[in-house]
Amino acid sequence: MKNNNKDQLNSSKSENQINRTLHKILDFIRLSLPFILLISGSIMWKFLSPEYSNSIENYIAGLSNNFLAFPIVLVVYCILSLLVFPISILLYGTILTFDFFPGILYAVSGTMAAAVLNYYQGKIFSQKYLHQFLENRKLNDLKVALQTPGLATIIVIRLTPLAPFTIENYLAGAVGVNFRNYALGTFLGLFPSILSIGFITTALKPYIQNPVFYIPIYFAMSSVLLLLVFSVRKAIEGIARYFEQKKIGSTVYTKLDQIDNIQSFFSHKNWLASYLNNLNYGKEGKNYFVKVQSGSNYEVLMLFQLVSIAALDLLKFASSGNVVVRRVIHPLSRFLLKNRKINILINGCPMLTGDLRILGSTGDFNETDITISALKKLKRIVKYDAVIIKDISKPFEKKLPEYKEFQVEPNMVIEIVWKDMKSYIESLRTKYRQRYHSTQKKSSKIEQKKMSFLEIVEHNAEINNLFASVLKSDKFNLENVDQDYFQRASLTPGFTFYGYFIGWQMVAFRTSIVADNEIIAHYVGYDVEINEENRVYLRMLYDYLEEAVQNNYRTLHLGRTALEIKSSIGAVRQEFTLLYNSRNWLFAALGKYFIGKIPATSFIPRSPFK
Template identity: 25%
Template sequence: MNFYKKTANALFFSSIDEISEEIWTSLDCEQNLYFHRNFLKSIEKNHPEIKFLYIVLIDKNKKPKAFASIQIINFYFENVQNELKFHLQKLRSFGQKIYLLPKKKPLQLLICGNTFVSGEHGLFIHQHQDKKKSINEMAQAILHFVDLDVSLKIDAFLFKDFINESLSITDELKKYNYHPFLVEPNMVLNLHENWRNFDDYLASMKTKFRVKAKKALQLSAAIKIEEVILRNIETQLPKMTALYQKVATKANFNLGDFNLATYQDLKENFGDQYILKTYWLQGEIVGFMSGLINENSLDAHFVGIDYNLNREHAIYQRMLYDYIEIAIKKNLKTINFGRTASEIKSSVGATPQDLTMYVRHKKSITNRILKLFLQRVQPTSFQQKFPFKN
């Protein structure tokens, strides 16, 4: 799908390579690495099963003012677990009975955002622009583009993932019949200014949680941790991919499978800003962790775990503490741990941050039914831990 299209206030690109240096300079968005051309190109290059679209809104002087990263995927109902799966299965069953949803085909889903990473990584609006107006124009541009390109058979549209502070702007999407809903929260750890090293972090914990942390460190003492570098990444990717698949199958909400070959490009482009470590036991890889240092945050990306050894050697818990130690050493302010395993993440100090998605179905009748089902969807509850002293 090699296309380049243009309307009065928007430019459409099918590849990062089509976007000129002039546009990137005018947008001035690459300080946020999720809008860096090399990050987006790494995702695009390694996921041929996804159709990519990039939209640049332009002002009356033809200057870029906003940017959207769009990914078009085949969405399978089977990729959703727990309560959301229950509601979606009921929706699909009802939709099939009245011939509004296909029986076997996946939904063609257009996503404004990053399929593989939680957070506001789909829409960038220049700081001097009216954000509500830009959201409206982007929603219109997406619908207009789908009408322009007859080869696209889009069933549904999704904008993801917006923090509560953004909702006064993103609720503009309701004008275009998008429905807001919540899935699992992003778990966020705000680092204290007085944490100069990992021992300071441990000292700030209540006795019960400090003992738990030290036990995990003791259980994982036999594990050797290695930096993954470009020279050795190819030989490690097959085992890492197998471990990633074990974790991915447990996720409650999975839009697609991540190709770990992407790590090679991310390490090449971002060096030490992209964190990639493997965990070894008796000469075998038993886990890996990945993450991106973006501005003043460390964002945890995918991990892989040998679950047969996880309890005995506290592999995953050790990874969480390693993220924390890295962030403290780098003098960062926050860690975004992502959506999964909320309770154990809360035990190391993370707190939930709601992320709102907006979805609409192309067919108006189906969209009204979808709204009724989404009103019943709630994030999976978990017991929030409070590990720090008052």
């Protein structure tokens, strides 16, 4: 049965990969078709007899005096927009045919007619197909932008297009953008571009009488306009950020006791303040607490931690089935990164799963603005090569520029709804109920013992060995766990440490933190061989669950590893997003590439309940 499930999963993944490849091929054909037609037409023109070429020129010249010219233009724009034909080619052609005036009038009218047609198509478009289209082409930025569809948003999208003209129109209709805002925003956003095309094309018209020259001039004009558009966009964004950041001030601390009125930030997270203090005691240069404030509007305390790892260690998390990547890019990367350390500044807590980027706040604030302000301040104080913003639970309202988004394994969570373990066991399906009893029986010779600080110190070497054997299997981790970590962590209120023994030998351990009526499963360690014989790990998961049920905790957080086995006791996935960026060109290029190659664990979620 397990093999059948894996085969189904692999088959589904293979089918999705084939679909994505087909979509890419179809997109390439759609994008190539206009240029193929343009090139073919130019070549044919070169070899046309003067009689035919003159008759075509005369017909085009006579169009401007034809009373049907205006409706013909509208029809051509509408039909070609359905084929996702590049609007820029139509605009150049309209100005070349009808001169600056009435060419501008025809171009604006045709563009608006096509936009309205596509908009209303989007209103009746299949939502499922549309979202699939966006996902396959990574155009979700456009979808997010249109979910707050004010007039200003539409104008900005038209000034700096995020997708082909037709697709923007479809999506505007599909997500329910107000038609008045859409039509007015489209006109105001596109008119400056059409006017620019009109001036440039009219100035160049005497030099492009022969259509053979359309191709290089078209590409040159498009490149200049795109460069101009994106330069203006970057300038506007930069100016806006500059004035916004002038209103925001930041202060950096290395210890919590340096911060005035610290309790106002940790009113609901006293355990976290104690945890960070215990780990940071006597160790400078690892934790940074940045207070960001904007007058009396808000005050925010953010957590940053600096970790240093061998750059080559990042490559071990990446995988690829591509032969070129394995045989060329990976060896080249190893050569470039050999003997190099990378200092990574992490916004969040590397050793705890969850959104702990912001420790506390007062007032309303924008996460993008405060993150930029904090990083700008830290840049003057801390020497780091890259930044990872960890475990974002909700997307930023404004995207952080130049950051690569990625995901690692999800956190597995169980909502506690049982009054005791008996009711939990009764809620299980037969297969999983038998597994529970079988696990208890197989691990019956293993004794669980709650350990004190002194006992943790006594068994410190065994604890670190058991932990190291588990850490090797992690697909992605940035933890630098010191040898005395568990001793320090045990001084945190709500921290518990359970050892598992066969006789006098410690064979496993589990740790947890109780906070806000929730229990957070922390690090575990076990002997791999004994685990295979006695199901130690599964036994520990049941013990976590029993502890949560007996104490009537609201939620049990089981962390990121062993997803399938955790789902078999009732855990469900909780997704987080991470962001990566580097100021070093090498770490930026390689980091963003390999982060995209971090493999997601393939697992089939189990349904253990009746």
